[in-house]
Amino acid sequence: MKRLILAAAVFATSLQASPTHVLNRLAFGPRPGDVERIQKMGVDRWIEEQLHPQRIDDRAMHEQLKRYETLSMSSADLLTKYYRPIVEARKAEEDLQPLRREAQKVIVELSAQRILRAAHSERQLNEVMVDFWMNHFNVFAGKGIDRFLLTSYERDVIRPHIWGRFEDLLMATAKSPAMLFYLDNARSQKRGVNENYAREIMELHTLGVDGGYTQKDVTELARALTGWSLARPNGFVFRRALHDRGAKAVLGVKLQANGGIEEGERMIRFLAAHPSTARHIAWKLCQRLVADDPPKSLVDRVARRFTETRGDLRETVKAVITSAEFNDPKYYGAKTKTPFEYAISAIRAVGGTIHNPLPLMRTLQKMGQPLYFAQPPTGYSDSAEDWSSSGALVERINFATALASNRLPGVRARDLSLADVALRAETRKTIASQTQEPAAVAGLILGSPEFQKQ
Amino acid sequence: MNRRIFLKTSGLALVGSALTPGVFVRMAQAGTTRGKKVLVAIFQRGAVDGLNVVVPHGEKGYFTARPSIAIRNSIDLDGFFGLHPSMASLHPYFKDRSLAFIHAVGSPDSTRSHFDAQDFMETGTPGVKSTRDGFLSRALDSQKAKSPLRAVSITPNLPRILSGKADALAISDITRYGVQSEASAFETMYGGAAFEAAKLLRGVSATTAQYPRGPLAQSLRQIAQLIKADVGLEVAFTDVGGWDTHAGQGGSEGQLANNLALFAQAVAAFAKDLGSRMSDVTLVTMSEFGRTVRENGNRGTDHGHGTVMMTMGGAVKGGKVYGKWPGLEALYENRDLPVTTDFRDVFAEILRRDLGVTNLARVFPGYTSS
Numbered sequence: 137m138k139r140l141i142l143a144a145a146v147f148a149t150s151l152q153a154s155p156t157h158v159l160n161r162l163a164f165g166p167r168p169g170d171v172e173r174i175q176k177m178g179v180d181r182w183i184e185e186q187l188h189p190q191r192i193d194d195r196a197m198h199e200q201l202k203r204y205e206t207l208s209m210s211s212a213d214l215l216t217k218y219y220r221p222i223v224e225a226r227k228a229e230e231d232l233q234p235l236r237r238e239a240q241k242v243i244v245e246l247s248a249q250r251i252l253r254a255a256h257s258e259r260q261l262n263e264v265m266v267d268f269w270m271n272h273f274n275v276f277a278g279k280g281i282d283r284f285l286l287t288s289y290e291r292d293v294i295r296p297h298i299w300g301r302f303e304d305l306l307m308a309t310a311k312s313p314a315m316l317f318y319l320d321n322a323r324s325q326k327r328g329v330n331e332n333y334a335r336e337i338m339e340l341h342t343l344g345v346d347g348g349y350t351q352k353d354v355t356e357l358a359r360a361l362t363g364w365s366l367a368r369p370n371g372f373v374f375r376r377a378l379h380d381r382g383a384k385a386v387l388g389v390k391l392q393a394n395g396g397i398e399e400g401e402r403m404i405r406f407l408a409a410h411p412s413t414a415r416h417i418a419w420k421l422c423q424r425l426v427a428d429d430p431p432k433s434l435v436d437r438v439a440r441r442f443t444e445t446r447g448d449l450r451e452t453v454k455a456v457i458t459s460a461e462f463n464d465p466k467y468y469g470a471k472t473k474t475p476f477e478y479a480i481s482a483i484r485a486v487g488g489t490i491h492n493p494l495p496l497m498r499t500l501q502k503m504g505q506p507l508y509f510a511q512p513p514t515g516y517s518d519s520a521e522d523w524s525s526s527g528a529l530v531e532r533i534n535f536a537t538a539l540a541s542n543r544l545p546g547v548r549a550r551d552l553s554l555a556d557v558a559l560r561a562e563t564r565k566t567i568a569s570q571t572q573e574p575a576a577v578a579g580l581i582l583g584s585p586e587f588q589k590q
Numbered sequence: 591m592n593r594r595i596f597l598k599t600s601g602l603a604l605v606g607s608a609l610t611p612g613v614f615v616r617m618a619q620a621g622t623t624r625g626k627k628v629l630v631a632i633f634q635r636g637a638v639d640g641l642n643v644v645v646p647h648g649e650k651g652y653f654t655a656r657p658s659i660a661i662r663n664s665i666d667l668d669g670f671f672g673l674h675p676s677m678a679s680l681h682p683y684f685k686d687r688s689l690a691f692i693h694a695v696g697s698p699d700s701t702r703s704h705f706d707a708q709d710f711m712e713t714g715t716p717g718v719k720s721t722r723d724g725f726l727s728r729a730l731d732s733q734k735a736k737s738p739l740r741a742v743s744i745t746p747n748l749p750r751i752l753s754g755k756a757d758a759l760a761i762s763d764i765t766r767y768g769v770q771s772e773a774s775a776f777e778t779m780y781g782g783a784a785f786e787a788a789k790l791l792r793g794v795s796a797t798t799a800q801y802p803r804g805p806l807a808q809s810l811r812q813i814a815q816l817i818k819a820d821v822g823l824e825v826a827f828t829d830v831g832g833w834d835t836h837a838g839q840g841g842s843e844g845q846l847a848n849n850l851a852l853f854a855q856a857v858a859a860f861a862k863d864l865g866s867r868m869s870d871v872t873l874v875t876m877s878e879f880g881r882t883v884r885e886n887g888n889r890g891t892d893h894g895h896g897t898v899m900m901t902m903g904g905a906v907k908g909g910k911v912y913g914k915w916p917g918l919e920a921l922y923e924n925r926d927l928p929v930t931t932d933f934r935d936v937f938a939e940i941l942r943r944d945l946g947v948t949n950l951a952r953v954f955p956g957y958t959s960s
Contacts, residue, residue, distance in 0.1 A: 330886055
């Protein structure tokens with residue numbers, strides 16, 4: 137039944153103007169009036185501005201997020217306030233449920249800020265890339281204390297590095313408590329090497345599964361990373377006593393004995409600069425921003441840009457979004473929105489305001505993409521085939537009609553004109569023959585095959 | 591493994607024989623079964639540690655390889671293998687010969703990537719990355735389209751194993767599945783087929799059967815509802831995570847034990863709920879690979895190779911641990927349980943027998959089952 141949605145790609149080609157395409161891919165869809173605004177200021181200028189998010193005034197967003205007190209708290213404070221009482225209650229064999237509910241606040245507020253920023257921030261490309269990199273370096277909130285570490289992970293590890301060099305982003309994730317805990321490296325030591333993180337950093341974060349490493353490389357890298365651990369309650373520490381001091385060889389790099397923390401850092405820099413990493417990151421960015429199966433010529437060019445700028449992520453992203461391929465009309469509407477992209481773009485399309493993000497978190501869960509709860513280190517798929525089941529379609533349709541008729545709790549739709557959605561003639565006819573009632577029409581447009589695409 | 595080894599040639603074959611008939615077969619004799627076969631596949635995502643599910647307690651090396659996580663009080667199955675004590679709720683079915691295990695089973699591909707290995711298993715083409723569709727989809731595709739609910743995955747998104755030409759529905763909650771307003775216009779936009787399932791589901795009645803907590807139990811409860819409602823279900827799929835026990839895996843108690851208890855209780859509740867209808871069901875479990883024979887320094891296990899599959903139902907010749915046991919002396923790449931039975935052998939037999947699939951070469955291209 138995925139064919140039903142995929143079929144919608146065919147017609148979109150000639151209908152969309154470039155500003156709409158840009159807003160679909162580099163933002164979470166147009167709000168009423170956005171297309172005209174971009175047209176007026178010029179698409180190129182808008183892109184250049186979005187590539188430098190710190191230049192964009194986003195004070196309104198900042199004000200809106202102030203009410204969420206956990207967003208500015210350190211991991212140490214979050215653990216002390218929300219986790220320690222649970223541990224103590226468990227020791228005392230008291231009822232944990234009220235404390236667990238209280239602790240939910242941390243992940244609820246974190247999800248709320250992601251939803252609100254995606255919907256309302258002026259720094260739209262920044263939010264698109266936060267979504268991309270949080271997914272690339274996925275950490276699952278359902279694993280132990282990670283639900284208390286993700287606030288700092290997103291705020292201090294991911295967000296500050298996504299426009300810098302890939303190597304710095306990679307190193308920051310490697311030393312982040314959230315990742316050290318999620319992929320078990322915090323527990324890896326010379327007398328018991330845990331190869332979980334060593335494998336995923338090569339398979340998922342850098343080289344890619346076909347990037348040319350062996351099981352031996354995984355084991356050797358894991359040895360090099362022994363002792364990279366967590367200082368209680370929340371910091372990175374290198375525990376020399378737990379580090380395997382023997383000589384190692386990873387991917388042809390010989391590491392002399394007694395290499396200390398530097399050998400791990402050296403290997404992470406080596407991985408960041410590896411040609412397979414350039415290809416893998418280029419491919420993933422192109423898949424996200426251009427097409428599920430991106431053209432090889434583009435991927436090659438972006439990989440070259442990645443390499444020649446020593447992994448400058450602003451330049452790498454720029455190479456994708458200023459390419460001829462990105463602007464090729466054959467890719468307009470060629471990607472199916474993920475549930476997050478779909479829900480947020482629908483809210484933006486009706487000029488919606490979010491009073492309470494909690495119901496939206498539940499919606500995303502029902503659509504199969506709960507924020508921060510992707511269990512495997514791959515994160516969520518960025519490919520249509522994984523988001524096009526008819527079960528998920530029904531969830532989307534029900535979301536669309538509820539949003540348009542203001543039956544969706546926590547969200548208020550304000551403008552039902554939906555002038556920027558390009559519809560096929562037959563879809564228009566179907567809608568017209570069904571109803572003239574504005575909310576019903578808007579629900580049908582938001583639920584249409586066309587609006588599932590971007 | 592002999593292909594015909596673990597499924598009876600008929601669900602009623604044992605009746606009147608000298609063997610104790612399985613519980614489902616006995617119930618089937620009461621005459622409530624409708625004879626339509628349903629395959630229920632459960633993917634244990636994350637690589638379940640088969641050696642601690644069906645424990646080779648007759649193998650001394652097992653205990654030395656796992657000083658802190660070995661299971662020392664397994665429920666003996668055949669004098670050599672024992673069942674993890676957390677799975678006691680399934681032991682009666684083994685004794686009753688309605689449940690069998692296949693050990694040292696898996697995919698021949700050597701990848702230790704969860705994601706590649708799951709993909710290879712679901713496409714049914716280990717080592718071939720270009721396969722887009724799933725083998726259960728191909729198995730269905732070779733037959734005429736029947737009910738829109740012939741293939742259902744109780745998951746938010748359609749898994750690879752059911753992706754492909756055959757219509758399959760992914761759904762997380764059958765009781766609230768359906769378009770709430772403007773249904774006819776949406777039917778025109780997307781084609782009626784997308785919503786036929788919703789109409790059929792309206793006729794599925796609620797259940798009062800008792801299930802334990804946990805997502806697998808909720809999935810199996812819904813699958814049981816679909817089976818009982820006779821909506822034309824042929825293949826049901828669901829998955830359950832939490833098996834990637836790199837650290838603090840535990841032994842008779844702990845992380846894996848808790849997960850296995852939920853798993854076993856969910857499956858036992860499912861069998862109890864279905865009662866005699868279980869004679870029409872073949873339930874089978876799969877996992878992308880096993881885990882290292884030796885425990886790691888975190889009282890856990892890393893990614894391995896061979897693991898265990900479980901199959902249960904009226905057609906299963908149970909009460910036995912199948913597969914050629916390779917021992918724990920000569921390990922795969924000096925660390926893992928070798929694979930001596932290809933998972934495709936297990937599915938080939940089920941598909942042929944239960945789904946009437948004749949063209950197995952299409953389901954598993956390039957593979958000839960042993």
